[in-house]
Every structure is written in structure tokens, then in C-alpha cells.
Amino acid sequence: MSINRRHVLGGAAAAAAGVVAPVPHLWRRIADTAWARSGEIKVGILFSLTGTTAIIEESLHKATLLAIEEINAAGGINGLRIVPVQEDPASDPATFAEKARKLVISDRCVSVFGSYTSASRKAVLPVFERQRNLYFYPTLYEGRECSKNVIYTGAVPNQQQDDFVPWLVEKFGKRWYLLGSNYIYPKEENNYCKKLLAELGAEVIAEEYVPLGHSEFSSVVNKFRSERPNVIFSTVVGDSVVALHRQYRAAGLDPDTMPMASLTTSENEVAAMGGDAAAGHFTSAPYFMVWQSPENERFVEAYRRRWGRDKVTHFVSEPAYFQVYLFKQAVQKLSPSDITPENIREAIKGEEMTAPQGRVRIEPENLHTWLWPKIGRCGPDGQFTILKQSDRWIEPDPYKAYPNQRCTATGLKEV
Amino acid sequence: MRHQTVFSFVSVAALGAVLLAVPIVIDDAFLINKWARYCCLAMLAVALSFSWGYAGILNLGQAVSFGVGAYAMAMHLKLKTTPIHTGADGLPDFMVWNNVERLPLFWVPFRSEAFALAAGVLLPVLLASLLGWFMFRGRVTGVYVAIITLATMVVINLLVIDQQAYTGGFNGITDLGYLVVFGHEFDPYALDVYFLAAGGLIAALLLGYLVVHSRAGLVLQAIRDSEDRVRFFGFDVARFKIGAFAFSAAVAGAAGMIYTVVMEFASPTFMDVPFSLAVVIWVAVGGRQSLLGAAIGALLVNGVQGALSETPLFLKSWSLVMGLLFIAVVLFLPQGLAGLIGQLSTRVRRAVAQSDRALATPVARSEA
């Protein structure tokens, strides 16, 4: 070995030791500096723009941006401009967690709007709870969550099924086939559905789950043909919906006698399956694009003008839109130096507004939203006809299927 | 010791120094957590590089060992959280919601931290040994091994998602308690978790190089180059391959355990096809025949990806840029980054050797 090399190695070792030894104690605390400064208020947008769930999440991203742009154009919140920090979590829960940390810790966003799947919400929850930030979640989900750091503006099972299931039993019959994608949302909705059906004296002839992203439904369709259910209660999601409908139609089955009733088929999926595959089937949701109201007409027109004439709005992009306005209403009540995630949460409790679907309200107890469930049947033109609309707004109860648990303002309580 | 061995250990030490220096330069809890995450992924890449680059086993299901380790840790940390349903003592929330009455038998031992820590490494080893025995005793090689490992991973992934009452299903196991070892609590946003991850990576590299430069490592590389020839020499090829496979699984399992602590959850996406293929990509970028190269490849790819996706300009096109980078690496860096470094180091060594010779001659002449 030459002297040169030994010198180099020795030097490197000494440098390494010198660097390692005096590591200072760096425990980071989020300093209590003002969240809103120099006329700006930062919010995070966390919807996937690439990957499998980007199909839907992109529209949520767009709806959120639209609301922010409208609010800024109208003067912002008490003169403060909303600055969106946009991240792409790429449909992956681990990336969701990383981006959430960035938005909350690094970027110091005062709230974040995001998530479509429950898996992604669960992955980011620790960040919002530990760092005491606020997450606005616009998607229909299975309930059973009571976080004080999330505002839930999507429907929970009791808001979707309490009207829908009895109506279907009455109209079509008591033999039900439950089909869902294999994960928690469909399983929980089916859980709730089974309870309702039991009360109505109806029968579940089959309960089946297909892998997420599955698109080969010929076996399932054959089973429909041989079992002849009265109603197919479908909670498959994403492109599985499109495949199921198309293959149902190609097999020549008739939606007048064996309709598919879904909580997840929206204008998005309908556009991709063609009007003839969609026609005759039912969806229950708080929002449909055809809903007649001045707010909705304004929303649809603004969305199309901003993002394209061929775009559709649906029951996840509508909450993504109105939740930004509820955020604005809450922040408006605070003075700039008081704008913190926790104060926004307190301020938003009980806030009401007229959303495109109707009047909505944040329930102070559980931070979920009072909504207006509607039942729609799809027509051959790809749009829904609203057959029944709830005559009052429905209170959200994320633990309705579990009578000995209740989500209260101080957390989950056993009763 | 041979030059190669010295070079390996010195480079690992250099990487260690760099990793240890990171907290001094960076003072942001998010970045610390992010780099801790990348260190875990680099550890996983080291595991794959060992089995692929040194033993010739293309394990497309490497992520399964990672996932099993992650779940082992998650199960333990989940049992540390306060149960919400006091009727059944200590049941995780998702089990209550799935109408499970009693804690399943296979969950019970995870209350013990020692068991969980051991299981996070030994369960993947057990799985790998079984699968390895199944494959290598049957003389399955090459692309067929890749398919079997891939298929096995998909089956396990499907099972985990399907049995949501016992595994949390697609959501995974979330809402975890903190890891406490010898009274020290590991906070995912603090430096101790970063050092845990970085330390794990360095330990994996050191251990890996120890094995690689041992006699067993030599035999493995011979097996990679020509399996039949080694068999004719009388070695039990299957036993060596199973051993290599199991060693990779152990490292991957340990990486998974640390990952759960860093991410605060465990998910079936930790053992799905896109993730497992991504590991192969990191190793390919870094150079599969170098453990350090694989680690750096993983750090670099994830680092660039993270940086790109955070840049507003590339918000929608970062994935496209990554794809183009991969193609460029293949075309212009045939042996990955490690190959590049290898070429550079050869040049440096040659230059140093020349200067050695230049130094040596005057002395000889003066003596004469």
C-alpha cells in the first residue's frame, strides 16, 4: 500500500469521526409561529395525479382548485389569499404518508384537502393527529372513524342506505346478491346492508368479493343468470364498475327485472361504459350532476368552463368543492393571528352552507356532514334521472351499525 | 485482507459517514423522516442485490419478506394501543369492527416485544427457507424462480387483503403505538428513528459484505456464474442457494420492521407487485452486483423521485422523467452506478499505482 492511499483513507476516517462526534441534539418542535402570514394562507392538496386511483382523484384535485380560484377571485378570506400546495401521492399509501408529512411539517399548511381511498386516509391520519393539523376528506366511506383532526364531507353508510335499501326491496323484491370489491368499504357497506335486509325480511342469496381492479366478470354474470336475484347490490369500485356493467349487458341480462343498485357508480364510470350499459341501473348518492338547483348549475358551468366541456361532476367532486367553501367560512370567523388548524376545527363546527346538492352542515359531535341522499336511475344518455330525494337532510352517524359505540365531541364513547 | 474487501468496507464507512452527517445539515422533521424511509428502502435493495447479484436468484417477490417484517412490527405496536372495546380485552379496533370475538391465536405472542422483533426477522427466514427448499431442491432456476417468487408474493398479498378481520385488509394495520426498546421510545419524527434506519442500512451492508467476502460468498458467486460446474465440484448447491435466499429475507424483514416504525403503519402495498418490481429497478439502477451500489441506487432513485414530484414544474410529469432516466441509465451506464464508480475507482487506482511507481524508482536508483 502506498503512502498516498493511506493518507487518503486516514483523512477520510478522521473526517468521518469529526463529523459524527458533536452531533447536536436536534429535537424539532413546531414553533408557534403564525400560520397566515404576508397576506397568504397555505393549504395542501393531496390527490393522486398518477397511478390507478388518479382516474377519480384528478377530478377531486380539479374541483378543489376551482373552489380556491373562485374564493381568491372574490377577494380571498378576509383579504388573505389561499395558496394551494399541490402534491401527487401517486395512488400509493406510503407516498400519501410522505407527502402529508411534507405538507404539514415542511410546508406548514394550515389544512390539507385530500384522499379518496380509506387506505390513504388511514395512512396519513397519524400525521394529522400527531401534528394536530386538519384534514378535509371528501369521499364517501365506511364510517367507524371519529378523528378530531378530520372533517368528513362524504356520505357514511346510514346516509346512503337507510332510504335506498327499503325502496329497492319494495320495488324489486327480497332476493339480494351482494357483490363488492375485496376491501373494507364494500364489506362494511354490505354489513350495514345485511342488517337492514334482515329487518325487512329480505334474503341475501350470495355475498361475493372480487379483487380490486378485477375486470373479468363472466363467472359472476353466469352466477347472476343461474341464481336470478331480484337486486344486485354492487359495491365494486373504479374500472371494475365499468367492466361489470358492460359484461352484464353483453350477456343480455335485463335491468328491469334484475337491476344493479350501487353506491359507487357515478357519472365518471357511466361515461366510460356507454349509455346502453348504464341504462336502467340505480345509484344512491347525495349528489347527481343533473340535480336542479342554482348552486349546482353554477358549479357545473364553472367546472366545465375551467376544465373542459366534456367533463362531468360527481358525488365525490361536489364535496371536494364545497368543503373548501366551508373551510373559508370557518377561517373567516378568525382573526389572522388566530388561524391555526385547531381553531379552524372549532370554528367549522356547525357551519352551514348551500352546496350544489342542497344545504349542508358540519355536525359538531363527529365532524361529519349532514347530507341529502338521492336515488337516481341512469338513462341511455349517460345521465341520471332523480327518482327520489330525501325530504330532510340526514344526520351522519358513523357508528350506526354498532349501537354500543358513539362518536362524540370528546372522542369515541362506549354506551 | 484483499484490496477488494478493504475497498468494500471503506466505501460502506464512507456512506455511513455521509448518512450520519445528514442530521447536521438538515433540520426539518419531515426530511429526517423521509431519509429514514429511504434508508429502509435501501436496506431492502441490499437484500435483493445479495440474492440477485451475488447468488443469481432473481427474487421478484423480495417485497414479501419486507412486508412480513413490517406486519410483525405493526402487530406488536398495534397491541400496545389502548383497546376501544373493553368487553374483549385488548382487541385491535379493526377486529372489533369485523365482529371478531377473541384475539386470534397467531396474534397473541406479538404482545411480547422480544417475540415481535425476533419474528420480524425469523418469519421471513422461515418462509424463504421453505420456498427456497421447494424451488432449489427441484433445481428450478432463472426466470422460473422469478415467476414462482412473484406468484407466491401475489398469493400472500391476496390472502392478507382478503382476511381483513385478522390483518386489517387493504387498509393495513394503522394507528400504532410507539416502539419502546430498553425504556427508549422511538419517535418517528425524531433523530433516533433516523439513526435506527441508517444504522440498519449500514449494518446490512457490513453483514452483507462479510458474507460476500467469505468462502460461502465465493461459492455463491460461483453458483451464479455456473451452477452445474459448482455442483460437479461436489457442493450442495441447493443448500447454498437456500441460505442466500434466507439471508436476503432476514435483511428484508429487518428493513420492514424499521419501515413500520418510520411510516407509522403497515399496508399490503408493502408487498405488492408494483413495489416489488420497483425494488428490482433500484437495484438495476445502482448495479446489481454491488451491495453498496444497490443501496445508493435505491437512495438515488427515491431521492430524485421525491425531489421531482415535489417540484411544481414536474407535478404532472415527474413519472415521465423517471421513466426517461431509467432508459438513459440502461443505455449509458450498463453496469449501473456501481459500474460507473467501478470504472472511476479503477482509473483512480491506476493513477495512484503509477504515482507509487514514480515514487519508488528514485529510492532504488539512489541505493544503487
Place this chain on the structure above:
Amino acid sequence: MIDVAGQLFTGLSIAAILLMVALGLAVIYGVTGVINLAHGEFVMLGAYAAWFAQSFLGLGLIESLPLVFLAVGLLGLAIERSVIRWLYSRPLDTILATWGIGVVFQQLIRLSAGGELRYVATPPSLEHSVVLLGVSISAYRAFVLIVALAAFAATWLLIFRTTLGLQLRAVTQNREVAESFGVNAGRVYASVFAFGAALAGLAGALVAPLKSVAPEMGTTYVVEAFMVVVLGGVQSLFGTVASSALLGELTAFIAYVSNDTIAKALVLLAVVILIRSRPRGLFTKAARA
């Protein structure tokens, strides 16, 4: 009885789709040894080509098939000439290269055509069901089955009855010796890659009316296709057909008796066990290991 026949046909339909996707991969991998992780994206591109032809050129699905075949084939050729041809001596590096190509295509499609699910109409002539042997089957699925078999026949004829096929077989056995006989191996490889890509594109166009078209639709196909090809025996065309049929029927049978999730898991286990018991695949050529 009716159920059994219906499910049998379902299995054939699943097998036909598997075969269409796997055929191109079998040809590419069998001849050149390239592990083409972008194969799923060729399928996706074929589906988008069909959508494009329908939405912007007003062509129905059946009329657009030749166009799709040509378009994706040419694209495959371009890929081969620009990237793949430098990598024949290092097949393991094709993993990284083709992965990158796949990602690039996915993102280019997403950025240009948008990320929404797209619709490709079923040909009106095939929208109904036909009754065969007392079973009601979808006419379109029957059509896909026929096209798949025709594609297989065409491939077989190409490989075993044409000069190009002869050169292809020679190059597969031993590239250097074939070249010394005057065969332009580079041209053979390029044609093979283009042909494999074109077949995949065709598969994508055929599959599109059964579901929807999205940028990520290709990723599941490449894994399935590789399993089919490897199980069947890497250089055997008949092996590909046999394993497609086997896996298709097995999936359909288990899915009917239980459900699709279990079916997927058990079929994979079957693949594992089959490869273990026949480590060179179901049908192997005696020539090369």
C-alpha cells in the same frame, strides 16, 4: 348442465384473452430473450388506438383492428431500433429498459389523452348473445375467441411455414451460427419485436369493449402474460396455448364454485406447483435449456 357449458365457455373466453396477450410476449421472449415489461403498455396502446380510431376517425372496432395492428407494430419497431437492440447481449438489463419504456408510454398517454376512463363501443353486429348448445354466450366474446385462434394460427404459420420463420428459428437456436449462414439477425429480431408488439396491441383493442380504457390498464397484463408464457414452456407456441387454456378454465371453474379472489390465489398456487414439477415448463423444446 347448462351452467357447466356456460362456465366452460367462460373459461375459453378468459383463455382467449390470455392467449392474445401472451402470444406476443411468447414470441418476443422466446426468440430474443428480452424480458419485455412494457408488453402491458403495448396492450394499453392498442386499446387507446382503438379509442382514437373510434372517436376521431369514426371507425368501428372491427375496421380499426388492422390499423391498430400496424400502428402498435410500428411503435414496437421504433422501440426496438432505438433502445432494445443495444441490449440483446445483456438480457437482464432489458428489465430496467422496458420498465422505463412502459412508464414513459403510460405517462405520455396520460398527459395527452387524459387520465379518465375511456369508452370503446362494442361492434353493433356483435352486441347480442348467441345460443350455442343450449348456452347463451356473448357474440363478442365468441368473436374474440375466433380472433385469438386466428392470431395463433397466423403466428404458427409465420414461424413454421415462411422463410422469415425459418430464419427466426435458426436465430433462436444459435444466433452466431445463423448469422454465419447469412441470416440478418438484427432484422429478424426487429421483426419479431414489432410482431409481438402488434399482437399485444391487437389484444388491447379486442379487450377494450369488455371493460374500459385507462393508462394503467396494462400493468396487470404483463404479469399474467409472463406466467402463461413461462408455465407453457418458454419456446413453445403450443405451450402458450395449452397454459392459456389451462389457466383460463381453472380460473373460471374455481370462480364459479367459490369466488374470483380464491380463484386468483389458487390459480397462482397451481402455477407454482406446475413449474416446480416441470421446471422447464409444460412443453419444452429439447434444443435449449
